[in-house]
Amino acid sequence: MYIKCGCLQLARQVFDEMAERTVVSWSAMIGGHAMHGQAEEALELFSKMEEASVEPNAVTFVGLLHACSHIGLLQEGRQFFRSMTQDYGIVPDIEHYGCMVDLLSRAGLLEEAREFINKMPIEPNSVVWGALLGGAKVHKNIEMGEEAIHNLMELDPRNDGYYVVLSNIYADAERWEDVAKIRRMMKDRGLKKTPGWSTISLDGVVHSFVAGESDHPQIEEIHRSLDELLEKLRxxxxxxxxxAVLLDMDEKNKERVLYHHSEKLAAAYGLMNTANGTPIRIMKNLRVCSDCHAALKLISEITNREIVVRDRNRFHSFRHGSCSCKDYW
Structure with missing residues (x-):
């Protein structure tokens, strides 16, 4: 619970105070460090687990592979994937293969990732191809993105997120005709882009913000506070x-879109309504964008606050002008 709520230190405190630990508690803590971008801590904990003679299971290795993927520990990830079979007799399942494709794709080894998929002894699912698509987006590889989406259209044709990612790859390359083609395809299939939203819980009340719009009673005050904050950032x-705005519009309009992204609104609201020094915890349904990531790093420095954002993939802990992901996400 503490891990999923972004309270990693409390989770580790509970773990450290346990009189007896099973593979479940070890695996949960390793996975928690991975989710929060603390790969070194996850790997160190695994070493202690081995010293304690606790046998790892398949879940343990999912956590270890996630840890390697989230910070780019390529060789360590390969070794863990081999070790789970050679040293522990654990047969990799679809989650482990997905982690490996994610690890290779994030590292820019897209050809190797595709070859890895083709050689899988089990049928790849949408998560595996989605990992390749995500790597294609990060590394701006149109050909690989198109191959991934071709398979995803068969495996998970109703998932709007995959179409949006390919559309973003095209937009990044300013191939606006292809962007329009993807949008028409989505419309023909009755699909709509999932809007980005962020939530923050204060005093037991959950406050929700949607990118570019909000019916929050304090929205005007939030906008003023955010404008003042952005001026300090400049x-x-x-x-x-x-x-980060993959739309065909002029620069000024793009800036206006960025200023009203949901995580910025949630952060401004949290800063307005909590005491100095209190951590801000935000939950987001989509991947945090590059602009919000850069802005939140600076906001954490200016306000001397920890800002924890859980996006679709992982936790980002912004403190003193840096992020726990070390800008690799």
Whole structure:
């Protein structure tokens, strides 16, 4: 519970105080460190698990592979994948294969990732191909993105997120005709892009913000507070990353879109309504964008606050101007 709520230190405190630990508690803590971008801590904990003579299971290795994937520990990830079979007799399942494709794809080894998929002894699912698609987006590889989406259309044709990612790859390359083609395809299939939203819980009440719009009773005050905050960011050298807005519009409009992203609104609201020094915890349904990531790093420095954001993939802990993901996500 503590891990999933973004309270990693409390989770580790509970773990460290346990009189007896099973493979379940060890695996949960290893997975928690992985989810929060603390790969070194996850691997160190696994070493202690081995010293304690606790036999790892398939879940343990999912956590270890996630840890390697989230920080780019390529060789360590390969070794864990081999070790689970050679040293522990654990047969990899679809989750382990998905982790490996994610690890290779994030590292830019897209050809190797595709070859890995083709050689899998079990049928790849949408998560596996989705990992390749995500790597194609990060590394701006149109050909690999198209191959992934071809398979995803058969495996998970109603998932709007995959179409949006390919559309974003095209937009990044300014292939606007292809962007329009994907949008028409989505419309013909009755699919709509899932709007980005963020939530923050204060005093037992969950406050929700949607990118570009909100019926929150304090929204005008939030916008004013956010404008003041953004002005301070500019003095620190912040320049809006308009490449994060994959729409065919001018730069000024792109900046306006960025300023009202849901995680920025949630962060501003949290800062307005909590005491100095209190951590801000935000939950987001989509992947945090590059501009919000850069802005939240600076906001954490300016306000001397920890801002924890759980996005679709992982936790980002912003403190003193840096992020726990070390800008690899």
């Amino acid at each position: 003095h620190r050298g912040y320049v809006p990353d308009t490449s």
